[in-house]
Amino acid sequence: MRNKRGKRGTAGGTPPAVRLLTLCAVAAVLLLGPAPTAHSSPSDARRSCSYGVYVHGLRDFDVERGTFAVDFTLWSLCDRSSRTGAAEHFWTVNGVSTRLGPVRVSDTPAGHYRAVRVKGVFRKSWSMADYPFDRQVLQLVIGVGYATTSDVRASAATADSGIAPGLGIDGLRVRGFRVTPGYLTTAYAGGDPTYDPRAPVRWNTLTATVVLARQDWTSLVPLQAPLWAGVIASAVNYLFTLRITSVLLGRLGLAGAAVLTIVFNSQQAHEQLSTTELTSVDLLMIAGLVYACASAAVTALTWRLITKGATDDAVRRLNRWCFLLTTTSYLGATAVILWLAQHGGGDPHTLPITPCPGGAGACMTWP
Numbered sequence: 001m002r003n004k005r006g007k008r009g010t011a012g013g014t015p016p017a018v019r020l021l022t023l024c025a026v027a028a029v030l031l032l033g034p035a036p037t038a039h040s041s042p043s044d045a046r047r048s049c050s051y052g053v054y055v056h057g058l059r060d061f062d063v064e065r066g067t068f069a070v071d072f073t074l075w076s077l078c079d080r081s082s083r084t085g086a087a088e089h090f091w092t093v094n095g096v097s098t099r100l101g102p103v104r105v106s107d108t109p110a111g112h113y114r115a116v117r118v119k120g121v122f123r124k125s126w127s128m129a130d131y132p133f134d135r136q137v138l139q140l141v142i143g144v145g146y147a148t149t150s151d152v153r154a155s156a157a158t159a160d161s162g163i164a165p166g167l168g169i170d171g172l173r174v175r176g177f178r179v180t181p182g183y184l185t186t187a188y189a190g191g192d193p194t195y196d197p198r199a200p201v202r203w204n205t206l207t208a209t210v211v212l213a214r215q216d217w218t219s220l221v222p223l224q225a226p227l228w229a230g231v232i233a234s235a236v237n238y239l240f241t242l243r244i245t246s247v248l249l250g251r252l253g254l255a256g257a258a259v260l261t262i263v264f265n266s267q268q269a270h271e272q273l274s275t276t277e278l279t280s281v282d283l284l285m286i287a288g289l290v291y292a293c294a295s296a297a298v299t300a301l302t303w304r305l306i307t308k309g310a311t312d313d314a315v316r317r318l319n320r321w322c323f324l325l326t327t328t329s330y331l332g333a334t335a336v337i338l339w340l341a342q343h344g345g346g347d348p349h350t351l352p353i354t355p356c357p358g359g360a361g362a363c364m365t366w367p
Helices: 002-012 016-032 217-237 245-273 280-307 312-342
Strands: 047-062 067-078 095-108 111-123 135-145 152-156 172-186 201-214 362-364
Touching: 047 135, 047 172, 047 201, 067 135, 111 135, 152 172, 152 201, 217 245, 217 280, 217 312, 245 280, 280 312
Parallel strands: 047 152
Antiparallel strands: 047 067, 067 111, 095 111, 135 201, 152 362, 172 201
16 A cells, blocks of 8 residues: 555656746746747838839920929839839929829739829929039929838839930930938828827938039020120220221220120020029120220220320220230130039039938838
């Protein structure tokens, strides 16, 4: 009997140390919970989308209204779990009017692809100060997603975005293209109840920037042909130093005609550029006008010296030195104006878009 009870105690009983270790393990599991996984972070659970832009055409540059027209494709490539894309969340920051075409949808091995063709008119403050060597920066600031708690991690597909080769209009040619992600902060959340109405909201944007440049010397010919005629007339005016009254009157008439020609030409050229800025063309006109006025002043001074009995040598010497001084100054001023126009600081009228924190790449939406 003693042996049987001993066997039952050895086989059926559990040592106290084992029981204590088991209870501790169960308590640790209940308190600590399951081991964390790679998908437990809310930010990792967000869907990701890359957005790109391809510009097909540029047209209707309107300096007076401050607009331009563009034809482009906006596309998105998202995770397979996403069924939204470019067309559902399309909005613009500087757009005047847009028209969207049919949305192309396809499921690819890389993800869910959507593309929409857009034709629109966008705002642009044109800078004509350096014309005809101006540089213009066109911006398409496009919203690519609403900043809600269920939105996506947005990134710019810079490698696959682009612009059609050979685009240009009105003497401007494409010199650069880039796509950058960014964001705008507003106080408007679109009535989304997940946001505190007192807190600002961040919106993801995609900015396609087209850099245009003009190097068109020939455009100066129709704008400044009368100016050059007036300058040549003013230069020739120095050559007539005879004491004949009719010659002196002819010099005064020629100088006056040169001044009036440049004044009228300056007004027409400024209206043709349709801008209120002081342009390089205006500066060239001013330099020519000063030269013509100097020629007229020397003509009047020559008449006065002749009437007071100055010698022919004195009159010729005065006209020769005045010609050299004024002509050299005019040519130097013209060269400086053209050099500054060709090496100007670029287009100052660009929209300030806040870049993504942490450098270029993805913009993360946050509530």
